[in-house]
Amino acid sequence: MTEEAMTFDVVIVGAGIAGLSAAIKLKQLSSDISVCVIEKGSEVGAHILSGAIFEPRPLNELIPNWEQLNAPLHTLVRQEQVLLLTKNQSWNIPSWLLPPQLDNQGNYIISLGNLCRWLAEQAENLGVEIYPGFAATKVLFNEDGSVKGILTGDMGLDKNSQPKLDHELGLALYAKYTLFAEGCRGLLSEQLIQHFKLCQASEPPSYALGIKELWEVDPTQHQAGRVIHTFGWPLDGTTHGGAFIYHLEKNQVALGLIVGLDYKNPYLHPFKELQRFKMHPAIRTILEGGRRISYGARTLNRGGLQSIPELVFPGGVLLGCAAGFLNIAKLKGCHTAMKSGMLAAEAIIESLHPPFNNKLINYHHKIQTSWLYDELYQVRNSRPAYARWGILGKIVYEKILRGKEPFTLRHNKADHQYLKTKTHYKPIVYPKPDNKISFDLLSSVALSNTYHEEDQPVHLQLRDPTIPILINLVKYDAPEQRYCPAGVYEIVEENMIKNTTKNTNLRLQINAANCLHCKACEIKDPHQNITWTSPEGGGGPNYPNM
Amino acid sequence: MKILVAIKQVIDHHVAIQVKLDNTGVETNNVKMSINPFDEIALEAAIRLQESGIASEVIVVSIGEKPIQTTLRSALAMGADRALLIQTDVETQPLAVAKLLQAVVAQENPQLVLLGKQAIDDDSHQTGQMLAALLNWGQGTNASQIILKDDEVQVTREIDTGLEIISLSLPAVITTDLRLNNPRYIKLPNIMKAKKKPLTILAAEELDVDITPRLQTCKVELPLRRKTGIKVENINELITKLQTEAKVI
Numbered sequence: 002m003t004e005e006a007m008t009f010d011v012v013i014v015g016a017g018i019a020g021l022s023a024a025i026k027l028k029q030l031s032s033d034i035s036v037c038v039i040e041k042g043s044e045v046g047a048h049i050l051s052g053a054i055f056e057p058r059p060l061n062e063l064i065p066n067w068e069q070l071n072a073p074l075h076t077l078v079r080q081e082q083v084l085l086l087t088k089n090q091s092w093n094i095p096s097w098l099l100p101p102q103l104d105n106q107g108n109y110i111i112s113l114g115n116l117c118r119w120l121a122e123q124a125e126n127l128g129v130e131i132y133p134g135f136a137a138t139k140v141l142f143n144e145d146g147s148v149k150g151i152l153t154g155d156m157g158l159d160k161n162s163q164p165k166l167d168h169e170l171g172l173a174l175y176a177k178y179t180l181f182a183e184g185c186r187g188l189l190s191e192q193l194i195q196h197f198k199l200c201q202a203s204e205p206p207s208y209a210l211g212i213k214e215l216w217e218v219d220p221t222q223h224q225a226g227r228v229i230h231t232f233g234w235p236l237d238g239t240t241h242g243g244a245f246i247y248h249l250e251k252n253q254v255a256l257g258l259i260v261g262l263d264y265k266n267p268y269l270h271p272f273k274e275l276q277r278f279k280m281h282p283a284i285r286t287i288l289e290g291g292r293r294i295s296y297g298a299r300t301l302n303r304g305g306l307q308s309i310p311e312l313v314f315p316g317g318v319l320l321g322c323a324a325g326f327l328n329i330a331k332l333k334g335c336h337t338a339m340k341s342g343m344l345a346a347e348a349i350i351e352s353l354h355p356p357f358n359n360k361l362i363n364y365h366h367k368i369q370t371s372w373l374y375d376e377l378y379q380v381r382n383s384r385p386a387y388a389r390w391g392i393l394g395k396i397v398y399e400k401i402l403r404g405k406e407p408f409t410l411r412h413n414k415a416d417h418q419y420l421k422t423k424t425h426y427k428p429i430v431y432p433k434p435d436n437k438i439s440f441d442l443l444s445s446v447a448l449s450n451t452y453h454e455e456d457q458p459v460h461l462q463l464r465d466p467t468i469p470i471l472i473n474l475v476k477y478d479a480p481e482q483r484y485c486p487a488g489v490y491e492i493v494e495e496n497m498i499k500n501t502t503k504n505t506n507l508r509l510q511i512n513a514a515n516c517l518h519c520k521a522c523e524i525k526d527p528h529q530n531i532t533w534t535s536p537e538g539g540g541g542p543n544y545p546n547m
Numbered sequence: 548m549k550i551l552v553a554i555k556q557v558i559d560h561h562v563a564i565q566v567k568l569d570n571t572g573v574e575t576n577n578v579k580m581s582i583n584p585f586d587e588i589a590l591e592a593a594i595r596l597q598e599s600g601i602a603s604e605v606i607v608v609s610i611g612e613k614p615i616q617t618t619l620r621s622a623l624a625m626g627a628d629r630a631l632l633i634q635t636d637v638e639t640q641p642l643a644v645a646k647l648l649q650a651v652v653a654q655e656n657p658q659l660v661l662l663g664k665q666a667i668d669d670d671s672h673q674t675g676q677m678l679a680a681l682l683n684w685g686q687g688t689n690a691s692q693i694i695l696k697d698d699e700v701q702v703t704r705e706i707d708t709g710l711e712i713i714s715l716s717l718p719a720v721i722t723t724d725l726r727l728n729n730p731r732y733i734k735l736p737n738i739m740k741a742k743k744k745p746l747t748i749l750a751a752e753e754l755d756v757d758i759t760p761r762l763q764t765c766k767v768e769l770p771l772r773r774k775t776g777i778k779v780e781n782i783n784e785l786i787t788k789l790q791t792e793a794k795v796i
Contacts (some may be wrong), residue, residue, distance in 0.1 A: 005736065007735070007736060007739075043559070043561075043579060044579050046577070047579060112577075114577070115577055118577065130739065132735055132738060134733075135735055153735065156732040157732060166729065167729055167730075167731055167732060169731075169732045169734055172734070172735050172736070217568060252568075292568075294565055294574075447563055448563060450559075450561055450562045450563055450579075451561075452561035543559065543561055543562055543579045545562070545574075545576070545577045545578045545579070546576070546577050
């Protein structure tokens with residue numbers, strides 16, 4: 002059966018900040034170029050989750066009159082604090098001790114989802130075609146091996162992948178260039194990295210999981226523009242990460258915990274770490290009397306420059322977090338993602354003129370000569386130094402050496418290889434939720450508004466179905482029950498009656514409908530046994546203001 | 548035969564509703580909006596009637612502010628031929644909606660008006676009935692099957708005691724229930740084509756209808772949380788608790 006097809010000059014996978022910036026730049030440079038953006042979320046912004054403090058530099062370059070056009074940048078950072086936490090105490094770190102990258106003067110506290118919604122409007126005004134609700138599920142290739150485009154997923158398949166009455170076949174989208182802007186650990190981006198062997202010269206990627214909540218707090222506790230970053234408690238000394246609390250407009254406070262996915266203790270429960278973080282005396286006062294309005298989670302890249310794969314392959318490039326442009330020292334990736342999209346657009350416009358070259362070599366060159374590269378080069382050793390020598394190493398590299406050192410440290414191992422067996426640790430006892438400040442997992446997931454059609458193929462697939470019980474449960478006490486911030490993975494007992502004898506069997510139940518599309522499972526599963534495939538388009542979280 | 552389908556844009560049914568802190572309403576800012584599911588069923592029914600050659604044109608109409616165009620475009624992508632937006636920033640209540648639709652009917656002369664039996668936001672369940680009364684047309688509400696024959700339409704209604712089959716002469720108003728059909732997925736090329744289909748915007752004032760709200764919203768609150776249940780050990784404990792605590796037996 003041949004699929005229906007449509008052809009564009011450029012197809013962009015993912016309506017996040019990188020993809021939309023590329024689309025806008027393309028249309029600004031050439032109004033007659035045809036640009037199509039497809040997005041798996043039910044609307045633009047539905048799957049977007051970030052802290053977020055936004056450095057407006059690339060927005061000033063892309064849309065200088067953004068203020069007149071009512072871009073949702075409403076809250077300038079006014080007051081900054083970095084706190085070191087112990088269980089009951091907190092210490093303010095004086096600003097002269099802090100690395101310069103943490104200075105947020107001139108930056109805005111935003112909802113990245115809302116910025117993307119606004120960028121989508123700007124793009125549509127320029128004639129970009131944006132199609133939310135359609136997931137790209139497969140890369141299509143030309144006969145010469147170059148990328149021809151993508152295929153969107155079928156709609157209306159049942160649990161057993163059989164067509165239902167309302168079944169619709171996927172659609173092929175062909176383009177001269179396909180830009181992959183799927184965000185961290187993108188489905189097709191990872192396939193392309195494998196297929197074109199793009200990571201041969203780079204270090205293993207390194208990730209963290211961010212879990213975020215949005216609160217509406219008591220007006221007396223709210224100070225628009227206030228930023229707090231914390232480190233130390235509740236994470237132990239060997240686990241990388243920290244928390245953030247950003248005061249937005251309208252009495253809203255965004256808070257979250259970032260946990261490095263190279264953590265070692267299989268009993269660690271990132272969601273519960275966030276819940277107990279909120280109970281800290283310095284934090285809970287902000288939240289008391291308020292209410293939680295949203296919840297979500299997403300992984301992020303923190304490997305930095307040395308983990309970025311080759312960006313260019315015949316017929317397309319990687320953008321934004323799909324490549325891994327996040328600046329971990331600044332704790333920001335929106336501005337770099339945006340810049341990468343703009344540079345890809347410039348490269349395309351230059352390359353469209355004959356002789357047409359399907360390999361966008363000039364994109365690579367543009368990245369290397371831009372501020373984006375300088376920025377990442379400067380902090381390239383921040384993350385590996387932190388891994389080796391802790392916070393002191395990080396400060397030395399960020400504050401004293403500032404990237405001038407003539408060498409680049411390596412990451413050595415992939416995140417999943419750091420997990421140790423349960424025999425090294427005791428289970429962590431987490432406090433029970435009080436249902437005012439801290440909550441249980443399922444009531445949290447409900448606030449992400451995640452939804453998937455129930456009767457469809459399970460989108461989280463196991464390469465070997467025996468591993469969860471025979472290895473993961475036995476050796477690591479089934480860590481997927483804990484690292485998944487959506488409660489997708491559950492070890493359940495199954496009673497089977499066979500010849501009148503009752504046998505109790507344990508099995509892994511996958512509640513795929515809860516999935517937040519964060520990709521933590523693909524990254525952290527110790528045997529890399531879990532594959533995230535795309536569910537039916539439009540499924541997944543529906544984040545408002547995240 | 549022309550069919551007019553009235554649709555309402557509501558908060559998407561997958562989204563958990565948040566009540567505003569000042570209790571004046573629910574939060575709609577940056578919240579995903581969609582076509583009211585019952586109206587989507589009405590639209591699907593109309594499109595199927597067109598596909599089977601019974602209807603000649605399907606017109607969708609909605610009432611409200613400009614962003615509703617997005618929902619009308621989706622309706623066009625599903626298969627409607629053209630769309631009409633009655634633009635107003637007044638909160639339109641069922642009677643006002645029925646009067647506005649009456650005015651649209653006078654302009655468009657459809658033989659059949661299809662709409663959802665209720666909207667999932669206010670659950671009023673009134674507009675279809677009011678419209679039929681204003682037009683003095685027959686009405687078939689809560690339809691789970693619609694069969695058109697010449698100048699008659701046979702409607703199977705879902706009622707408390709089962710199914711009721713009624714016959715109406717055209718023109719008529721039919722409100723649709725959940726089991727009537729399963730609306731189709733929108734195809735990507737159809738979204739593209741829908742951009743070229745006509746969408747007319749008409750100011751509500753031009754229809755010369757009194758749409759002043761008759762109902763006043765005093766307060767919007769979340770329902771009280773249900774108390775969590777308990778497990779009892781045995782039937783005696785259950786009886787004791789029912790007698791002494793719940794005091795129901």
